[in-house]
Amino acid sequence: xxxxxxxxxxxxxxxxxxxxxxxxxxxxxxxxxxxxxxxxxxxxxxxxxxxxxxxxxxxxxxxxxxxxxxxxxxxxxxxxxxxxxxxxxxxxxxxxxxxxxxxxxxxxxxxxxxxxxxxxxxxxxxxxxxxxxxxxxxxxxxxxxxxxxxxxxxxxxxxxxxxxxxxxxxxxxxxxxxxxxxxxxxxxxxxxxxxxxxxxxxxxxxxxxxxxxxxxxxxxxxxxxxxxxxxxxxxxxxxxxxxxxxxxxxxxxxxxxxxxxxxxxxxxxxxxxxxxxxxxxxxxxxxxxxxxxxxxxxxxxxxxxxxxxxxxxxxxxxxxxxxxxxxxxxxxxxxxxxxxxxxxxxxxxxxxxxxxxxxxxx
Amino acid sequence: xxxxxxxxxxxxxxxxxxxxxxxxxxxxxxxxxxxxxxxxxxxxxxxxxxxxxxxxxxxxxxxxxxxxxxxxxxxxxxx
Ligand code: SF4
Numbered sequence: 001x002x003x004x005x006x007x008x009x010x011x012x013x014x015x016x017x018x019x020x021x022x023x024x025x026x027x028x029x030x031x032x033x034x035x036x037x038x039x040x041x042x043x044x045x046x047x048x049x050x051x052x053x054x055x056x057x058x059x060x061x062x063x064x065x066x067x068x069x070x071x072x073x074x075x076x077x078x079x080x081x082x083x084x085x086x087x088x089x090x091x092x093x094x095x096x097x098x099x100x101x102x103x104x105x106x107x108x109x110x111x112x113x114x115x116x117x118x119x120x121x122x123x124x125x126x127x128x129x130x131x132x133x134x135x136x137x138x139x140x141x142x143x144x145x146x147x148x149x150x151x152x153x154x155x156x157x158x159x160x161x162x163x164x165x166x167x168x169x170x171x172x173x174x175x176x177x178x179x180x181x182x183x184x185x186x187x188x189x190x191x192x193x194x195x196x197x198x199x200x201x202x203x204x205x206x207x208x209x210x211x212x213x214x215x216x217x218x219x220x221x222x223x224x225x226x227x228x229x230x231x232x233x234x235x236x237x238x239x240x241x242x243x244x245x246x247x248x249x250x251x252x253x254x255x256x257x258x259x260x261x262x263x264x265x266x267x268x269x270x271x272x273x274x275x276x277x278x279x280x281x282x283x284x285x286x287x288x289x290x291x292x293x294x295x296x297x298x299x300x301x302x303x304x305x306x307x308x309x310x311x312x313x314x315x316x317x318x319x320x321x322x323x324x325x326x327x328x329x330x331x332x333x334x335x336x337x338x339x340x341x342x343x344x345x346x347x348x349x350x351x352x353x354x355x356x357x358x359x360x361x362x
Numbered sequence: 363x364x365x366x367x368x369x370x371x372x373x374x375x376x377x378x379x380x381x382x383x384x385x386x387x388x389x390x391x392x393x394x395x396x397x398x399x400x401x402x403x404x405x406x407x408x409x410x411x412x413x414x415x416x417x418x419x420x421x422x423x424x425x426x427x428x429x430x431x432x433x434x435x436x437x438x439x440x441x
Contacts, residue, residue, distance in 0.1 A: 091408070119409020121391055141408075148410040151393040199405060199413045252405055252413050261394040261412060 009223035015051075018228035023053050025235045031057045031187055032234055033180075033323050035173065036194030037064030037351025038222055044360035046224035048231075056231065059323030060353035062176050062276060063194050065141040066093045067321055067345045067352050070275040071309040073169040074099040074345075077138040079304040080167065081112045086302075087135045088114040089123035094138060096348045100310045120152035120166075127156065127164035136298045139168040139287075143205070144196040146170045146287055147261035150268035153289075153296050165298035168289050171274060173197050174209045175285035179276075181213050185324045190216035190234040192227070195249050200265075202257025203247050210245040221249040268293050277311070277345070278318030315344035320353050327357040334358065368403040368415050381406060 008014065034040055040060045043049060049058060062068050078099045081088045088104065095105045095116065108114040113133070117123050120137055127135035139149045149166060156164040173194060180186050193206060198219045210217055216237040220230035230248040237244050247253050265287070274286025289297040311318070314332050319325035327333050327346070337343035339355055346352035369381035369390070379390045379398060388406075392398055395411045404411040 119391070121409050144407050144412065147394050147412070148391075148408045151391065151410065155393075196405065196407055196412070251415055258394065258412055260396060264394065 009225040015224050015228055018232050019051050022232050022235050025239050029055050030189045030238060031059060032190045032192060033059045033061045033188045034192040035061035035063040039192060040353055040356050041351055042222045043227060044356045048227055061323060062321045064349050064351040066097055066349040067317060068276045069140055069169050070277055071311050075306045075309055076167060078102055078104060078107060079306060080136050080302060081107045081114055085133050087133050089117045089126055089135055089137050092116045093349045097345045098312055100307045120149045124152050124156050124164055127161045134163050136165045136167060139166045139170045142171055142173050142197050143200045147265040150265045153268050153293055156296055165296055165301055167298035168287055170287040172285050174206055175282050177209050179279050179282045180322060186322050189238060192230050193217055193219040195221050198253040200258050200261050203255045205257060206245055214243045216243045217245045219247045219249050219253050278321040312344045317344040317346040320346055327354040369406050371398055371400050371402050371404060374400060379411060
């Protein structure tokens, strides 16, 4: 049974009205970035790009977790899978991401024990059922996913599971927004902020970023009406010239966010500097495992040798993730690189901009 | 990938909820959310409920939105 009123957020009359409103308030050319990969997919699926006036350009941002994972980390997951007695438990999206030498999928075909799970809790269960094996979970994602992995680690500790490990490549969104703002080549007039990262960090999570840069920011839900409303609010802010941090997803996002999830996340993790594909190292933008969970830290437990990381040749994912290039401007797009035979992570992940273009762009 | 559709809680058992998303039943942990009751709608991410949708808030924001888009008259909204 669908939630009451959900249909109304898909109402095409209401969408049309919002588009009219956007057309009325648009003034000059606007470049808006949808930070989140799920937004990219929703925008394509609902055909939002095609109904917006030409003056509004939507750019896909660094919010596809698999896409922004650095090649070194992908290589680490692959190396871990080669250790005897290790079971890799992972979200499905990571399987086909090409590392420097192989991918998890290729390793699985070679007989490594790599299992797809739906939740970090499933990985804990696998560890409990396989006491003679070491279960490693590659932690990929943002503030939405980090508390779920933290909760799984807390459970594993309580259960005294000595064979459950996480390799954290978790990342934080506000420091990435800061990094984008400081890049010369990146030109953005406003941000459509991710819905479910915001469920956790709340409107407050962006306040320091907003105070520093004073750029229009609106948190958006995932239905067509939500996204159009966020765009209308951004266009309105840009017209009045008064930037604001606003919330267009009130039914899911509060000012303070999910405090309990924040606490659980910060009990297990602490901010560290990490590298992002396409952006480079961003200070305090990653989540490292704290000392009191070191027994479950795969990075501390396993000594792995990594190849010199090499990004896929000719792949423009890096620039696509910061909005300076579109998939259509990658020479490999569609002729060499397809979802069946992906060259880079932006074509692998269902949330990747290249995969979204491939599926929906005619 | 974020599951955008809110799910209805149909059963709660030892910190786990059975949720219903458009007829498909799944399990979700309640470790990250307090006070969830059967019949309520939650947002689920990677096997965890992360937010409880407040019906009243949802309805109010929808009404504000419609008013802002200047579309529906009051009578229709109230039904
Ligand atoms: S189309 Fe393929 S090669 Fe080109 S940027 Fe996208 S993922 Fe990389």
